[in-house]
Amino acid sequence: MPRSTWKGAVSFGLVTIPVKLYSATEEKDVSFRQVHPADGGRIKYKRVCEVCGEEIPYGEIAKGYETADGRMVILEASDFNDLPLPTAKQVEIVQFVDVDEIDPAAYNKAYFLEADGPGAKPYVLLREALKRSGKSALVKVALRSRESLALIRAEDDLLMLQTLLWPDELRDGAFAAPPDDVTATPAEVDMASMFIDQLSAPYDPTQFTDSYREALEAVVAAKLGEAPAPEAAPEEEGTGDVVDLVAALKASVEAAKKRREAAAKAG
Structure with missing residues (x-):
């Protein structure tokens, strides 16, 4: 518990x-340590005071608040507790x-x-x-x-x-919006809606896994000699600029249909 x-x-x-x-x-992320690649030794950092140059033990480090004019106010644990x-x-x-x-x-x-x-x-x-x-x-x-x-x-x-x-x-994201003169035609929106319909399903988070973490763990296991080296994923060919959005979306809809049919047969 x-x-x-x-x-x-x-x-x-x-x-x-x-x-x-x-x-x-x-968090379920893969954790790393900074090491010296020649011998695998861990890299350690010293906490050094910029004024006196002495290394300060962690237990003696206090929290300080620096004012706009450069003055430093030292805060004790009691200041936070009270x-x-x-x-x-x-x-x-x-x-x-x-x-x-x-x-x-x-x-x-x-x-x-x-x-x-x-x-x-x-x-x-x-x-x-x-x-x-x-x-x-x-x-x-x-x-x-x-x-x-x-x-x-x-x-x-x-x-x-x-x-x-x-x-x-919360930041204002207006800067990231496309220019007002960029629009989508009704036909493009219709085809995009069809693609959304093809990929719509009840949300089930158990159907998804962290592929990045799994791939890293496979690489680590291979380096330890516990598993064969994983094959690199094939690089997808770039399609360049999409000129005909309707045609591209139509192809996406057909591909989504095939994936759904294959998944249904496998299930």
Whole structure:
């Protein structure tokens, strides 16, 4: 069972729900170490003070905040622990919202909420009320040395907390939009819609795997002599500039049909 990352309470009006917070995700990426290729030795870094030149042990390193005029303010652990934040241990629901009102780009990290001690009954109460309303609770919470907006939503038998980025943390992507004079014809949109229809299916994440991680693990196994060297993937020939989009999309639709038929026969 994972360790809880936060312990506090959710304030639901005059009802208090003691809870524990657990991360709902974990990274599965391949990890590397920086090494000397001649002998495989790990590369180590020293923490050296730029003023006195001495190497500083990790336990003696403090956090400093540099002001705009160059002054350095040293902060102690107690400065963070004693911040006058009501959200440090108490999550207050400020309003209820429809999930589709939230920009998907604002979603940050997901957590499981677990009822703590006598919190089981009010936990179930909030869960069932959210399910009936179809809404999520918007809250403010202080986690990992920062305060965030977050959503509490009902997911099957659980309450989940999803932290959100602040509005000023979302970049304006208008610069990436194509020029206004670039348009698609109705025929092109119709053919693109047919391609979308051919590849439309219920979302099942178990059908997908991390091919990059699998390929790296195969290379590592080969270097250890535990498996034959994997064959390199064939390079696809470039098609150059697509002049006839309708023809290209029509060919894509036909290819998608064949893939679906082959998958159906294999199944």
